[in-house]
Amino acid sequence: MKIVVLLSAGAHPVSSAPVLPRLEAQALRLALALGETTGLHAGPSAAPAADALGHGLGLLTHLATREGDDPIPALVAALKAETPDLVLAGRRGQGGEETGLAPYAVAAALGVTIVADAVALAPGAAPGSLVVEQALPKGARRRLVVRLPALVTVHPGAPAPGAYAYGVARRGRVDTIWGVAGSAAEPNPIAVEERPYRPRPKLMRSAPGTGSAAERLAAATGGMASSGANVLVQPTPDEAARAILEHLRRIGVLAPAVANKPAA
Amino acid sequence: MTYALPVLVFVMVALATAQALRRAAWWRQGAAAEVAWGPGLLALPRRYLVDVHHVVARDAYASRMHAVVAGGLIVATVLAGLAILPSLGGSRLYWAIVALAFGVTAAGSLLVGARRYPAKPRRLSGGRFQILPFLLLAYALGGLAGALLLALGAASTPALIAALALSGVGGLGLAYEVRRGPMRHAVAGALHLVAHPRPGRFRSRLDTALAPLDLDAARLGAETPADFTWNRLLSYDSCIQCGRCETACPAFAAGQPLNPKRLIQDLVAGMTADEPPYAGSPYPNAREVDPPAAPLARLIGPDARIHPDTLWACTTCRACVEECPMMIEHVDAIVSLRRNETMEFARPPEKAADILSDLRGAGEPGGRALSARTDFAAGLDLPVISARGEADVLLWLGEGAYDLRYGRTLRALVRLMRDAGVDFAVLGAEERDTGDLARRLGDEATYQQLARANVETLGRYRFGRIVTADPHALHALRNEYRVFGGEWTVVHHTALLLELIEAGRLKPGVLGGLSVTYHDPCYLGRYNGETEAPRKVLDLIGASRVEMARSGRRSMCCGGGGGAPISDVAGDRRIPDIRMGQAIETGAAVVAVACPTCTAMLEGVTGVRPDVKDIAELLLASMELGA
Amino acid sequence: MTRVRRDPRADRRAAQIASLDRPRFDLAGRAADGGPGRPRRNPRTEFAALRVTGAARPRFDRQHRGEGAVAQVVSAASTPNVIVVDAPAFLVAVVPDAPGGRLTQHDRQLFGAARTLAGAHGAVAALVAGEIEGLGAIGADRVAALASTQNYAPDVTAAALASAFAALSPRHLLFPETPDGGDLARRLALLTGEPLFPDVEQLSATSVSRAARGKRVAQRAAPARLMTLGADVVAPYSGPAREGRSEPLPTAEVSAPAITDARRIPADPATTPLTVADFVVSAGNGVTDIEAFRRLAEALGATPGASRVLCDAGLMPRASQVGASGSVLTATCYLALGVAGAPQHLQGVAGCEHVVAVNTDLHAAMIERAGLAIVQDAQLVMPALIAALESERAS
């Protein structure tokens, strides 16, 4: 199986230093376990993506483009020429716009199937097919059989990336060629205004059905037993159990008692 | 017949030489090394009599035994050999002297035997070592009888022939053993003392810094025995399997699959195909490996001679090196093997991958913001050197600064320095990790990247000296950055505090009656020889100090060094629990520490136990009490 | 607070006459609003709509003032408390995930967001495949049924959505930023050429914002046509029920799906990695009855974790260790039984939204960290919890 992993120039989440995004290192790990893999990067410099060599990639093709160019046309042109069976990418970029649209744009331009959020890949039983395990919320999975060629994005729940190794990186190679000149990257079609990010508190989740005005009122005035920090000292075990279950339901991690019964 | 004994000696020497040369052919498989032969040879007597003796003497019995048996053996053999000179061989008095020497050897052989029979201590190897006392005794008794007969003038009697035969069996046996048996240590050991890879060790200097690795080398680190330099291979051959390293090793004590003695023997066994089987204590709880029979094969791997668990269990505490009478450098070997695993095979411990990647990408093993390093000092208004350009003291905070518990220690230190009027500043967000962790995990490339960046940063500022509370950082900054152009005076905070007290700039109070035991950090005590300052500070604050069974340069590791907490190799017990047990035995109310790693490891011990307090915290407490 | 704030700019935009080179406004006409002149308010219906059902004394919910109640609201004769929007000025469409036909909390929040965007004049339309009950109750004015696909076929669903998008021409189309919702949104963005504003973190009628560049900047924009909404950033709609009138859609052409087989593998709390588990129940040194602990984890449907002491002792597997040298959790809830809360342990719990602690020591750090703390022996509480869950199940 011929696999190409799309590699980008990411920024470290804390230091902003240019690094290979973790997701792409994970994609690389999945790819290397599956078949013959090369890497593809479009951009002005190969340096951050070349970290992939230290994760075991043998060959990185660097499509040199000018600063500010849209990388998609270069990637698409190279992939059209290469015709890999499988293209892997991270589900989101790291350090840029992080919209997660690039893989969809590439897949659309190539006219291949796209499957999102893979955590595991295996060759399918039928030739030219691939078994993809997708991550769903809270640990659930979905196993798909996909006809190749396809583009698959990788989810953070995939196996952790292998270690970067300096000696391994020395054995890899970067080929730089000129990429198809795209138009200068289309300015974000949505006009945005940027300001420094400030984390905002998330809403407290509440169990379904507790959103009624009466209950919100009770909660706001502390009328309900367990709002805010609450310490029960030496309750009877039954009291303790009731308080815990009630609390778990209130925060929505435990299904309501009635829902435990199979739907009638 | 007066020539029979000298001839036997010459045959023995010839056999021993032939055997040694056969062995030397294997040493030469190793990589080239620069060896200063002249100075080495000149220094040999001193290295043997002073440095080796210093270590051997820690075991009084072994020391006496070795002096008697080795001294007797050498003297008797040389004297017997000299009897080839007619003037000596004809002298009955001379033979009496020879007999005396053989008598001493025989006594020594009995001491050797008494240690191994009826039961040998666990740390000693069996196998061929169990035959050694018999060979020695045969050679010595035969020589004794023969020399006596000659001294009495009874040449060419059947008794003399029998004596010589006995001596011949023992002597030739010993000579034969030079290639693969216990006597190898004598030849290899002497050569090793001449060609030691760290000659600095003998000049009463602490030569503990890891040597930097050439990142352009064809192969990074050691994959097979042939990747070690020849004089390191020689040094492994000098191992006498005394097991002192095994007794000192914290990982071995905790039942982790590491035994430094066995490790050295595995390196030896990896050289040739016909090494006799190892007969000492195994790697505790080791997983099965299937060692390849071929010589010079890959050393590390689930399918190689040494399981990776063994490699990663080491805390790099150097206790083994400290105890080894043959001056073998176990930690260098381990780091060399780790470098190969990590950099050529991308197989650091599982949890290290992310840590190393954060060190590369963010200069910090936890992926935390460098600017958050000073968060512990909220409200203390730490002066940052970039705002001032210079300071008397640059305070290196280290990784402990991110730790909630250790923040208390650093706050105490900052307060003490303020009280004493020390002009200090920190690097703030410009301080990166020293790379110590990356280096000990075998990632020399990341270490060098960090070291260069730190040297560059420090080079931009003017300061009198660097003070740090982290012995790992101290060791890196003081000893290991030198080759990257960083030469500074680096002082541990305990030394600074002592200095401030002695200069009258800090007035310690008295913690009367508080019983304290001090735990020496490996990277301060063993690596840097600093064991006194913290103890003096404790004495000055009136603590009643008790020592643990192991202390000073022979202290036991807390289990936190060398990336061991990251590798987290399973054992029967945890190293900090063992160390805390030793502290509990002293009955002290407080374990005094002087290192963020020791603090974290010892604080992690559960159950009823003494409090863990840094020297700075105790000093501050005494002052607050006195005020 | 009862009055809905009018957004004059939005009003003006609504009144703009399309396809003229100079902007022109029809301030009087408002053909789209269905009636001439300014919208009339009916204070009585409005008030009635705010009445909290079931309360003994009349109580009014002014906080969630049922924005739609301002104009064109006619209470259906048969069901007096249902809000009906007859001729909305525009549609705000949402595509809930509804896995297995059940709405998630995130889906409900989607309706809350849509309601905010719909304001006084718009209607919220749910685009769903298959039967989903109670869409009106959670805020859908319209329900449009997409052709349901037998299997997981996001390409087919996206094509159906594209045709629905063309047919309904909603002002906004909202997806939850979940694996499936996020995937559909991006597919649709490529199919329609419409720009996407993903992972909205903050939303009002006039602006949305999201984090970008590794959470270093916040990008703010006017609400885009295609958006995905992050979890727990907007409260669910909680006003009176809405009509949920079904809206016909033209049938879309169905192409052959590229995915030939799909099977859902439900999460097994026992094997879910700790780092992604939603609910973790953890045992510390204070738990001696490991068997009871295992049964409790199973009964609660929680992923079992442990402090290092138990892992060291071999009572729990190493992989279940929570903390600095174990797993760092992202769970919604962490139930800690007999865990002291050492700093190294708490590092692993820092990301948990809710902590419940059971500990005999009132001064344990874990008690301090907990939202609900029970000072009691874990060995007594565990069987009580198991018994309570079992009796609930039985009844």
Ligand SMILES: Cc1cc2nc3c(=O)[nH]c(=O)nc-3n(C[C@H](O)[C@H](O)[C@H](O)COP(=O)(O)OP(=O)(O)OC[C@H]3O[C@@H](n4cnc5c(N)ncnc54)[C@H](O)[C@@H]3O)c2cc1C
């Ligand atoms: C480098 C390092 C890394 C570490 N990493 C981790 C890590 O990743 N994860 C981790 O967990 N630890 C870690 N530790 C260990 C940590 O410091 C603590 O030792 C450990 O978390 C304590 O576990 P515990 O709370 O279960 O045990 P204890 O400290 O023994 O606490 C038991 C608690 O249970 C309560 N209790 C006792 N009996 C009962 C009862 N019958 N009912 C209810 N409550 C009872 C007690 O009041 C007490 O609070 C690390 C330590 C070090 C040094």
Ligand code: SF4
């Ligand atoms: S350095 Fe310490 S842990 Fe490593 S082998 Fe030597 S004694 Fe054991």
Ligand code: SF4
């Ligand atoms: S390595 Fe040194 S201490 Fe260890 S057994 Fe050999 S000679 Fe003894």
